[in-house]
Amino acid sequence: MANSDPHTGKHWTTAYVGVGANLGDAGKAVQQAATQLAQVEGIRQLKLSPLYCSAPIDASGPDYINAVARFQTLLAPEVLLDTLQHIEQLHGRERPYQNAPRTLDLDLLLYGEQYINSPRLEVPHPRMHLRAFVLRPLLDLTPDIHVHGKPCADWVALCADQVLHRLPSAN
Numbered sequence: 001m002a003n004s005d006p007h008t009g010k011h012w013t014t015a016y017v018g019v020g021a022n023l024g025d026a027g028k029a030v031q032q033a034a035t036q037l038a039q040v041e042g043i044r045q046l047k048l049s050p051l052y053c054s055a056p057i058d059a060s061g062p063d064y065i066n067a068v069a070r071f072q073t074l075l076a077p078e079v080l081l082d083t084l085q086h087i088e089q090l091h092g093r094e095r096p097y098q099n100a101p102r103t104l105d106l107d108l109l110l111y112g113e114q115y116i117n118s119p120r121l122e123v124p125h126p127r128m129h130l131r132a133f134v135l136r137p138l139l140d141l142t143p144d145i146h147v148h149g150k151p152c153a154d155w156v157a158l159c160a161d162q163v164l165h166r167l168p169s170a171n
Contacts, residue, residue: 012044012072013114015080016141018107018125018134019048019067021091026065027051027167029091029104034069036087037106046071049137051167057131065167068109068137077111081121084108109134110147124148129155132162 003012017037021029030051038046049068056064073080084106091104109125116123128134129148135156138145145152 010074012074013112014110015071015073015108015112016110016138017069017071017084018105018109018128018137019069020064020105020107020133021103022056022062022064023103026062030065030067033087033091033104033106034067036090037069037083038071040075040083042074044072047141049140050169052133052136053165053167054133055163057162064133066133066137068134068141070141077108077114077116077121077123078118080111081108109138130159132156132159132164135159136164136166 019030019033020026021033031048034046034048037043047070049070052066053063054066056062075083088102088104088106107125107128108121108123109128111123114123124147125134128138129150135147135152138147139152139156142152147155
């Protein structure tokens with residue numbers, strides 16, 4: 001597969017997005033969000049990790065259904081962020097207070113090897129290395145991935161106290 005788009009000359013970048021929900025039919029919302037993201041122009045080869053169930057961290061509410069999506073994109077990081085927020089809004093996402101339960105949460109975790117620190121976006125995601133519900137799906141997709149300069153598996157060991165259940169595959 002070509003590393004750049006023949007029409008624009010832009011390069012394809014591997015991105016990872018955390019997908020989660022804990023209101024309504026959370027599993028369905030996660031699957032639908034992945035399908036919607038895969039249909040965006042400038043995104044290809046989307047693969048969704050297995051789904052996991054976990055208790056909220058630093059919040060209340062029902063358990064979350066979480067996954068990670070890996071894909072190739074031509075979209076610039078902030079354009080991708082706008083796309084993620086648009087998909088969240090399609091699912092009725094509201095932000096009444098920090099860490100509120102949500103119908104859908106899409107977080108840009110990694111964008112190639114880039115480090116981004118802007119008023120709207122910080123990549124790698126600043127807390128991803130503290131969240132088993134991000135790390136385990138990342139390892140499912142890319143077993144040799146590094147997060148914040150360390151093998152992802154090293155971070156997972158530090159999150160051993162976070163209860164996480166892999167859900168059976170829908171296939």
